[in-house]
Amino acid sequence: MDEFLAARMQMGVSLGFHIVFACIGMVMPWFMFLAEWKWQRTNNPVYLDLAKAWAKGVAIFFAVGAVSGTVLSFELGMLWPGFMEHAGPIFGMPFSWEGTAFFLEAIALGLFLYGWKRLNRKVHLYTGLVVGIAGVLSGIFVVSANAWMNAPAGFDWVNGQAENIDPVKAMFNKAWFSQAHHMIIAAFSATGFAVAGIHAILYLKNRLEIHAKAITIALSFAAVAALLQPISGDLAAKSVAKLQPAKLAAFESHFETSERAPLIIGGIPDVEKREVKYAIKLPGFLSFLAHGDFNAEVKGLEEFPEDEWPPVPIVHYSFQLMVAIGMFLALLGVIFLIATYKKKHWLVKRWWLKLLILATPFGFIAIQAGWIVTEVGRQPWIIYGIMKTRDSLTPMPGIQYTFYTITAVYLVLSFVVVWLLSRQIKMLHSKYLSND
Template identity: 85%
Template sequence: MDEFLAARMQMAVSLGFHIVFACIGMVMPWFMFVAEWKWLRTKNPVYLDLAKAWAKGVAIFFAVGAVSGTVLSFELGMLWPTFMQHAGPIFGMPFSWEGTAFFVEAIALGLFLYGWKRLNKWVHLYTGMVVGISGVLSGIFVVSANAWMNAPSGFDWIDGQAFNIDPVKAMFNKAWFSQAHHMTIAAFSATGFAVAGVHAVLYMKNKLEIHAKAITIALAFASVAAVLQPISGDLAAKNVAKLQPAKLAAFESHFKTEERASLIIGGIPDVENREVKYAIKLPGFLSFLAHGDFNAEVKGLEEFPEEEWPPVPITHYSFQLMVGIGMFLMLIAALFFAGTYKWKHWFEKKWWLRLLAIATPLGFIAVEAGWVVTEVGRQPWIIYGIMKTKDSLTPMPGIQYTFYTITAVYVILTFVVTWLLSRQIQLLQSKYLKNG
């Protein structure tokens, strides 16, 4: 493995693990907030136990997310020093605001965890809301920094140097809004279905009220997010078509510029012959996806130098996987809404609980696929159209060893987190089973 591949793999592994921890850290506080709110409204102690159990999970993921996020920050400077030399003064603002949101979240979480009998009950409840708001804002600020890499702005690039820097314009670049809402909605969908799936598995083993209520709360968030996600995805795709047409072409393995371009479902890209085999084609739908017009022209990869093409197969497969899972989760959301308003007896059926169990990892698989699309689809650029990734690589030797070390650390960390969560679940289970 050469140094360049090792550096990219290290960033991929670090981001791949962190994104899961970050999504859960953004969304779980809202679950614990709703559970406590339901307890205050109904006085049902099950909701109180659920809020406390979820709060412990939030604390675990907050700590792990802080560690993994810090590692990513160091890796930007360690692996890509040329990038940080030029980019740091331009897109540093969202990172500073992310740090502020993180500190507010830490303070609010401390008050929530240790203020159960020390704070006014409503004050305590709204500290949970502050945790949730801060977590979401933290994620949005980080995504804004990534969006700047896809749509660089807020500076003039002259002879390899940045001049006339405007950090505010850089932060609110042309990609930040579409990426931010798409990522935030994806976090709620992925986390909601994962939490619902875990509790569905537990409910199949022991039909405890706490699991039934947990499933309902988690699915309410997840289902709304799953329905909104295609709308968000459509807006994001139109933005990509405008700002990064080569990336959009790689999504769909769209090689030739044409009007009334077909949307491709499935298929195997043949880059050498510039075609897609065994695909289902929907004429005009790619034009509509990109420009809102079934007859609009969509640029193909042929419009760009081949050395500036993203890796087409992996971008295409990741995009297809993301969209496919999104459609499946939207179907589950539709079933949840139908059951809520008309066929509530569905929720006790084994087929429904098994369906939720199957969905447990799918949201996070879609999130990972989406980040592959975003990051791999931007290649070969680290700053789109400005600086290539290979030109930013550190001259430091031995990156392979840091890659192996970081990977091992994250695998161990995942086992530790899994053990901690399993322990919390067992304690909760034993309490209810003991009480009958």
């Protein structure tokens, strides 16, 4: 493994683990807030136990998210010093705001965890709300920094140097909004279905009230997010078509510029022959997806130098996987809403609970696929159209060993997180079994 591949693999592994921790840490506070709100409204102690149990999970993911996020920030400087030399002064603002949101979240979480018997009930409830808001803001600021890499703004590039820097324009670049809402909605969908799936496993074993209520709360967020995700995805695709047409062409393995371009479902891209085998093609739908017009022209990869093409098969398969999972989760969202308002008996049926169990990892698989599309689809650029990734690589040797070390550390950290969460879940489950 050469140094360049090792550096990219290390960033990929770090981001892959961090995004899971960050998404759960960002969304779970909303679950604990709603559980406590329901307890204050109903005085049902089950909701109180659920809020306290989820709060412990939030604390765990807050801690590991902070650690993994810190590692990523160090890796940017250590692995890609050429990038940080130019980019740091430009897109530093969203990172500073992310730090502010992080500290606000930490303070509010501390008050929530230790204020159950020390704070007024309403004050305590709203500290949980602050945790949730700060977590979402933190995610938006980080995504804004990544969006700048896809749509650089707020500077003039003159003779290899950035001049006339405007950090505000850099932060609110043309890609930040489409990426931010797509990522936040994906986080709520993935975390909601994962939490519902875990409680569905426990509910199938012992039909305890606490797991039924946990499933309902988690799916209340997940179902809405899953139904909003296709709309968000359409807006994001139109943004990519405008700002990064080569990435859009790689999504669909669209090699030749054409009008009434077909949307490709499935298929195996053959880059040498510039065709896609065994695909289902829907004429005009890619034109509509990209430009809102079934007859619009869509640029193909032929419009770009071949050495600036993203790795087409990786981007294509990741995009297809993300979309397929998104449609499946949207279908589950429709079923949940129908069941909630028309067919309540569905919610306790084994087939429904097994569907939730099946869906448990799917949201996070879709998020991983989406980030592969975003990051690999931008290649070979680290700052799109400005700086190539290879040109920003550190001259430091031995990156392979840091890659192996980081991977091992994250695997151990993930094992510890799973063990801690399993321990909390078993304690909660045992408490209710003993009460019965």
